Amino acid sequence: MIRIRNLRMTYHGAHAEQQAVKGVSLDVPEGAFYTLLGPSGCGKTTTLRCVAGLERPDEGEITIGDEVVFSSARNIFVPPHERNIGMVFQSYAIWPHMSVFENIAFPLRYKKPRPSASEMRERVMRALSLVRLDGLQDRPAPYLSGGQQQRLAVARALVAEPRVLLLDEPLSNLDAKLRDEMRLELREVVERLKVTTLFVTHEQIEALTMSDTIAVMRDGVIVQQGAPADIYAKPTQPFVADFIGKTNMINGRVISLSGGNGSRQASVETALGTLQCRAEDGVANGEAVAVTVRPENVALTETGQIGIVTNTVTGTVETTVFLGNMLDCIVAVGGERLHVQLHPSAALGRGARVRLRLPVEHCLAMRR
Amino acid sequence: MTALPVTLDITRPVRWNIDVARVFAISIAVLACLAVAVLLVTILWLSFTDGTPGDPQLGYTLGHYREIFIDSFTYRVLWNTALFLVITLIVAFALALPMAWLVERTDFPGKPIVFTLMTVALLIPGFAVALGWLFLLHPRIGLINQAVMALFGLSAAPFNIATIVGMGIVEGLSLTPITFIMTSVVLRSMDPSLEEAAAMSGAKPWQAVVRVTLRVLWPGLLAAAIYVSAICFAAFDVPAILGLTNRIYTFSTYVFRQLTPTEGPPEYGGVATLSMIMLVIAIAMSWAYRVVQRQAPRYAVVTGKAYRPRIHALGPAKAPAIVFVVLFFLVSQALPLVMLGWAAALPYLQTPSVEALAQLSLGNFRSIPTELLVRSITNTAILMVTVPTITMAASLAISWVILRAGTRGAAVLDFFAFLPVTVPPIVFSVAALLLALFVLRGVAPIYGTIWILILVYAIARMSYGTRMTNSALIQVHRELDEAAQVSGAGTFGVFRAVLLPLLAPTVLYAWIWIALLSFRELTLPVVLATGSNLPFSMLVWSYAQSSSYGRASAAALIMLALMAPILLLYWLVARRVGILTPR
Numbered sequence: 001m002i003r004i005r006n007l008r009m010t011y012h013g014a015h016a017e018q019q020a021v022k023g024v025s026l027d028v029p030e031g032a033f034y035t036l037l038g039p040s041g042c043g044k045t046t047t048l049r050c051v052a053g054l055e056r057p058d059e060g061e062i063t064i065g066d067e068v069v070f071s072s073a074r075n076i077f078v079p080p081h082e083r084n085i086g087m088v089f090q091s092y093a094i095w096p097h098m099s100v101f102e103n104i105a106f107p108l109r110y111k112k113p114r115p116s117a118s119e120m121r122e123r124v125m126r127a128l129s130l131v132r133l134d135g136l137q138d139r140p141a142p143y144l145s146g147g148q149q150q151r152l153a154v155a156r157a158l159v160a161e162p163r164v165l166l167l168d169e170p171l172s173n174l175d176a177k178l179r180d181e182m183r184l185e186l187r188e189v190v191e192r193l194k195v196t197t198l199f200v201t202h203e204q205i206e207a208l209t210m211s212d213t214i215a216v217m218r219d220g221v222i223v224q225q226g227a228p229a230d231i232y233a234k235p236t237q238p239f240v241a242d243f244i245g246k247t248n249m250i251n252g253r254v255i256s257l258s259g260g261n262g263s264r265q266a267s268v269e270t271a272l273g274t275l276q277c278r279a280e281d282g283v284a285n286g287e288a289v290a291v292t293v294r295p296e297n298v299a300l301t302e303t304g305q306i307g308i309v310t311n312t313v314t315g316t317v318e319t320t321v322f323l324g325n326m327l328d329c330i331v332a333v334g335g336e337r338l339h340v341q342l343h344p345s346a347a348l349g350r351g352a353r354v355r356l357r358l359p360v361e362h363c364l365a366m367r368r
Numbered sequence: 369m370t371a372l373p374v375t376l377d378i379t380r381p382v383r384w385n386i387d388v389a390r391v392f393a394i395s396i397a398v399l400a401c402l403a404v405a406v407l408l409v410t411i412l413w414l415s416f417t418d419g420t421p422g423d424p425q426l427g428y429t430l431g432h433y434r435e436i437f438i439d440s441f442t443y444r445v446l447w448n449t450a451l452f453l454v455i456t457l458i459v460a461f462a463l464a465l466p467m468a469w470l471v472e473r474t475d476f477p478g479k480p481i482v483f484t485l486m487t488v489a490l491l492i493p494g495f496a497v498a499l500g501w502l503f504l505l506h507p508r509i510g511l512i513n514q515a516v517m518a519l520f521g522l523s524a525a526p527f528n529i530a531t532i533v534g535m536g537i538v539e540g541l542s543l544t545p546i547t548f549i550m551t552s553v554v555l556r557s558m559d560p561s562l563e564e565a566a567a568m569s570g571a572k573p574w575q576a577v578v579r580v581t582l583r584v585l586w587p588g589l590l591a592a593a594i595y596v597s598a599i600c601f602a603a604f605d606v607p608a609i610l611g612l613t614n615r616i617y618t619f620s621t622y623v624f625r626q627l628t629p630t631e632g633p634p635e636y637g638g639v640a641t642l643s644m645i646m647l648v649i650a651i652a653m654s655w656a657y658r659v660v661q662r663q664a665p666r667y668a669v670v671t672g673k674a675y676r677p678r679i680h681a682l683g684p685a686k687a688p689a690i691v692f693v694v695l696f697f698l699v700s701q702a703l704p705l706v707m708l709g710w711a712a713a714l715p716y717l718q719t720p721s722v723e724a725l726a727q728l729s730l731g732n733f734r735s736i737p738t739e740l741l742v743r744s745i746t747n748t749a750i751l752m753v754t755v756p757t758i759t760m761a762a763s764l765a766i767s768w769v770i771l772r773a774g775t776r777g778a779a780v781l782d783f784f785a786f787l788p789v790t791v792p793p794i795v796f797s798v799a800a801l802l803l804a805l806f807v808l809r810g811v812a813p814i815y816g817t818i819w820i821l822i823l824v825y826a827i828a829r830m831s832y833g834t835r836m837t838n839s840a841l842i843q844v845h846r847e848l849d850e851a852a853q854v855s856g857a858g859t860f861g862v863f864r865a866v867l868l869p870l871l872a873p874t875v876l877y878a879w880i881w882i883a884l885l886s887f888r889e890l891t892l893p894v895v896l897a898t899g900s901n902l903p904f905s906m907l908v909w910s911y912a913q914s915s916s917y918g919r920a921s922a923a924a925l926i927m928l929a930l931m932a933p934i935l936l937l938y939w940l941v942a943r944r945v946g947i948l949t950p951r
Contacts, residue, residue: 012776054850079387080853081861093851097869106865110856156855166854 001196002028002051002164007060009046020046021057022220028164028196028213033187035199037207038217039243044200045168047217051198052087052166053080065163081110086157086195087166090173092149094141100152101137104128107160127155130189147178154186158193165190167199171206183209204244208232216240236280237366241292248298248338250275250291254365257285266365271334272313277363289365295328295341297362301355311358313338317348331356389860390773396765401784403827407799408647408791414640414802420633432641449601449618452536456600457593459540463696464547465589470689472555474680482693487942488935489545489701493888493905495605496924499711499912500704501538502610505529509717509917511707518719530614539606541700547596554588563678591661598653602792604891609912619646620794620891627798627895640802643795654790705928712921732922740907745930748887748904750818751825752934756882758826760875763833767841768863772849782834789831797895800824804896818901824892829882840874841867877945880938887931904930 009021021043028034036044049055051062053069056077062070064085069078086107095103104124108115115123128134131151136144144152150170157165170186171179187210190197201207207214208228215225216239224231224240235241238249252270257279259265266279268291277291301312315333322328327342331354340356348354415433417426436442470476471483504512505527513525528534562584566576607618617625623646627639682689711717713728766785770778788796800823804815814820844867852862868875890905897906904927911920 052850052854054853079858080850081856081858083854084856085854087851087854089847089851091845091847093845093847095848095851095866095870106852106857107855110861153851156851160856 001030001032001065002026002034002198003061003063004047004051005061007047007050007057007062009043009050009055009057009059011046020220021050024060024217024220024222026215026222026225028198030196031194032212033190033197033199033210035201035207035211035214036217036222037201037204037214037244039202042217043220044202044217048166048168048198048200051164052085053078053083084160084163085166086160086162086164088150088153088157088168088170090169092153092170092173094144094149094152094156096140096142098141099137100128100133100139100141100144103141103152104137104156104159107156111160123159127159130158130192131155131185146174147182150174150182151185154189158189158195163196165195165197167197169201171201171203186210208244216243218243235292235364235366238290238292238368241290241364241366245294246339247292247294250293250336251368252289252291252365254279254283254285254287254289257283265360268365271336273334275358275363276310276360277365278361279365280367282367283365288368290368291363291365293358293363295339296326297359298338298340298342299357299359300342300346301357309357311360311363312355313358314353314355317350317352317354320348320350387859389858389863393765393768393859394773394775396762397769397781397785400762400766400827400830401781403823404784404787404830407796407803407827408787410803410807411640411643411647411795411799414637414806415644416637417640418637420636429637432635432637435638436641436645445617445619445622448532448616451532452539452607452618453597453600455533455536456540456543457597459537460543460547460596461551461593463541463544463700465551467544467693467696468548468552468555470682470693472552473678474682474689476682476686476689476693484939485697486545486548487939489542489697490549491884491888491931491935491938492701492705493605493890493908493924493927494539494542494603495609495890495905495908495912496708496928497542497701497704498538498606498609499908499917499920499924500707501529501534503707503711503717503917503921504704505534511717511719514719530610530616532611532616532618535607535610535616535618538610539600539603542606543596543600543603544696544700546599547592550592550595551589554585554592557588558585587660587663591657594653594657594660598650598657598790601653602650602794604792604794604894608894612913613915619649620792623794623798624894627801636802636805639798643798646792647795650792650795651790708921708924711917712919712925714918717917732918733926735919736907736923740902741926743900744902744904744907747818747821747901751821751886751889751903752883754822755825755829755886756879758822759829759833759882760837760879762826762830763837763878764871764875766830766834767837768867771838771841772846785834786831788828789835791828793828793889793891794895796824796828797892800892801895815896816898816901820896821893821901821903824896825886825889828892829885833878833882836874836878837871840871844870873941873945877941880934880941884931884934884938887934888927 004024004026007021007024008019011018011020024043024047026034036047038044046055050057050070051064057070057072059072060070061068061073064083067078068074068076069083070076095106098106101124104127105120108120108123124137125134128137131154133148133151133155136148141149141152150173153170167186171182174182183206199210211228213225214228214231215222216231217223218239224236226234231240232244235244241247242249250270250272252268252275254266255269255274256267257264261281264279264281264283266277266283266289268275268277268289270291275291283289301309313333315331315338318330318332318337320327320329322344325344327344327346327348329340329342329348331338331340333356338356342348416428416430418429418431419426467482471479476482502510504510507513507525507528507530510525510527510529513527516522516526529538558581562580563576566580567573571579602620603618604620604624607621608624611617612621612625623639623642626642627634710720712732713730714724715727715729715731718724763785766781769775770782770785800820801815804820808814814823848866848870849862852866857865888905889903890909893903893906894909897903904923907923908920908927911917911923
C-alpha cells in the first residue's frame, strides 16, 4: 500500500546541511500497522512527512496505493492536499477557531465529490462515535481535554476514509495513564477500519504493543525490520538490542563457530569467561562481538552446584531494587556489571554471592 | 482500488505543479520589498548627480557631499539635533519612568485608564499639541508670555518655545507615552526575586533599587532610550511647527527647508545627499538598538517563568502619585488642546478677558472653504482605507513567505520589510518625490495624485505591519497548516480556512492602528501633497505655516473630532485583542 524506494532527504539549514534520510526503502502491505521506531533525529518523522508530502525529498520514489506520489527520476510531486491521506500530528493540530463538528467536517469539505450536507453530518457523527466523542460536536475545540483533542484528531484523520493513516508521535503529549489507554484504543480503531497505518514513535512500548511490523531507524536508515516479537528476541545489532528493552551487552571475541546459517552457534571469549551463544549470520571467527542477554532472561542457580555448567557465572550483588513484580539487581561479575531481573521471592541483599545462568538460547552474539 | 502495476505510471504526463496562490504571495512580497529598495536606491543615486528633473543628462559628482561637509551650517544643525535629542530624552524618561514604575510595580489605582490614556496620547498629532504650546509660550503671541509681561511690566518675553530647548521639552512631552509603554514592558519583564534576594541579603529598599533593579534593567532601558532617540531624530512635526518660521532647524526640518527653499529652486542633489546622511545616522541608531537589545537577554531577566512582579504599597505617597500622573496628562495633552479651542474661537489670539469672551465665534471654522474641507477629508478617508488594506495584505504575504513558504532568500525579504522602521519619514517622502520627479515622470505620472501618497504611506508602515503579522503567525503552530493540507486544502484553502481566521484579530488591530497613523500623518504629505491630493493634516499645516493660527486651530479641532470615533473603535478592538490590559 505504501512503497518507498531509496528515499533521501537533506535539510538545508541556515548554517548547516543535515542529511535526515539516507536511503530508506520499505513496504507497508494493505491494512498493516507499520511502525518507524528510533531515537530523535533518526529520520523517522522526516520519512513520514515525505509520505504526507509535507517535505519534498531529494531522491527516491514513494507510491501510495497504485499512485506514484513522488518520484525524483520522473519529476513527480503530488502536493499533500491531493494525496488522500489522514494524519494525526504530535500537537494534534486541532483548529482552535472551529467547533468539534467543523474540525471533523473539514476534510469532507475538500473531498471530491463533495458529500451532501446530510451525508457530511452523518459521516461526522459516525467518526465522533468511532472515537467515543458522541454529543460533543458543538463544543468549541479548545474546550476539549488533552485526551479528547487526541481523539478528535484521530476522527478528523479518518473521516474522509483516507488511503493511509499517518501517525506522528500521536501519544507523546498525553500523560502516562492516558497514554496507556489511548494506545489500546487507537490500535482498536485502526484495526476495526482496517486502514493501512504508518506510525512514528520513539517509545519502544508503543511500537511493541501496537505494530504488525517495526522498522528500527538510526541515522537516516532502517537498521532492522520485523515483527515485534522478532525484533525483541532477535536483534541483529547492539543498537537495536539496546534501544528496544533493557539489555546487557558483554564485549568479547569469537573463538569458534558451528552450525549453518540461521542456527549458528558461537563460543565467545569475554570478561565473564567463555560464553556459548547464538550468532548472527554475519559473524565471523575471530571477530569482535557484543553478546547481549536481556535482564529477565538471566536465571539464578544454586551456588552449591558442583562442576562447570555452560554459561554460568558467579558474582556479587551490588544493588537491589524491589519493584513489586520483580527484583531489579546489578551484579558485578568479572569486572562487568550485569543487570538482572529476578523473581521477587529471591530475597537477595547487597553483597550476596550469586551464581547466574545465561541461557544459551537467550545469548546473542552480534557484530559490534 | 485496483492495484495497477506501478510501472504503468510512466504513461502519465509529468506533473507540473504550479501553486498559483504561492506564486501570488511571493510576487506581492517581492514587489513590496523591491519598492523599499527602489526608494532608497533613488536617493543614493541622486546624491551623486547634478541636475534637475527632466535633464536628459545627469552629471555625476561628489560635490554635494563636499559642500555639505564644508558648510558650517550643517554642523550647527547637527549640534541642534543632538541638543534637541538629549533634552527630549531627559524630559521623556524623567516623566515616563516614574509613571511606568507606578503602574507596573505599585498599587497605583486605575492602571488600565493610564494605559488607555497613554495610547490615546500616542495618537494625538504632535503638530496639534505643538500649536497649543506655541499659543502659550511663543515670544510674541504666547499667552503666558503676555500675561507675565503685563504682570511684571517686562519689556521682553521671559519664555521662548521656539528654541531648541523649547522644542526638546515639547517633543519630550509628546514622546512620553511611547517611552512609558516601552519602559513598562521592561519593568514588567523583571523577575522580582532578584529584588527579593537583595532584600534578603540585607539591602535597604532604595539600595536594592539602585544596586540591583537599575543594573538589571539597564540594557532594556538603554534599548528603549535608543529607540526613542531614533524617533526623536526623525521627528518632524514638533520642530517644524515650532522652529521652521524662526529658522531653527533640526536635521529633518533642515532637509525640508532645503527641499522648499524660501528663495530659488531647490537643489535636488543636495537634498538627496542630506537625506543619505540622515539615513546613515538613522541606520546606525537602529543597529545600536539591535545590538543593545540582543545583549539584554544575557542578563536572563526575562524568563518564561510565570511570576507577578512584587507590588509596592504606596501608602501615604498615593495621593501625590495620582496628582503627578493627572498633572502630566493635563499639562502635556489637555492644556495645549484647550489652547487650540481658545485660539480657534477667537479672531486673533488674546489673553482671556471679558472683551475676549465677547468675541468668541465660529468664524474660523466657517472661513475654511467647504470645497477644501470636503476634498481634504475625502483624501484622508481614501488614505485611511487603502493604506492599511495594502499594508496588511503585503505584510501577510511577506510574513507567509518568510515563515511558511520555505523559499530561499526569505532573510533578504525580512531585512527589506524591516528597513522602513529605520528610515526617517522625511527621507521616505524625499525619496518618493525624487523618484516621481526624476524616474517615473514619463512612465507613471503619479506625482500630484493620491497614488503617490497611498504607496509611500503603505511602504512606510510595512515594517510595523510585518512585525505584527510575523509575531502573530509565529504563534500559529505549523501543524495547524499541515493538518489542513493533508485534509485536502491547497495553499489558498489553508490561508482562507485556517490562517486568516486565526490572524484576523491581529490584522484588524493593526489595520485600525495604521488607519489612525495615516489619519494623523504629516511628514509624508508635507513633501508630497500638492493640491488635489491634499490630506486633512496638511490643512492644519498650511494654515499654521501662513500664520493663520485661528484657522489652523479650527482645522486641528475638526481633525481631533473626526478622530474620536475611530479612536473608540480602536479601543474596542484593542481591548478584545488584549493589548490594552496591563497584564
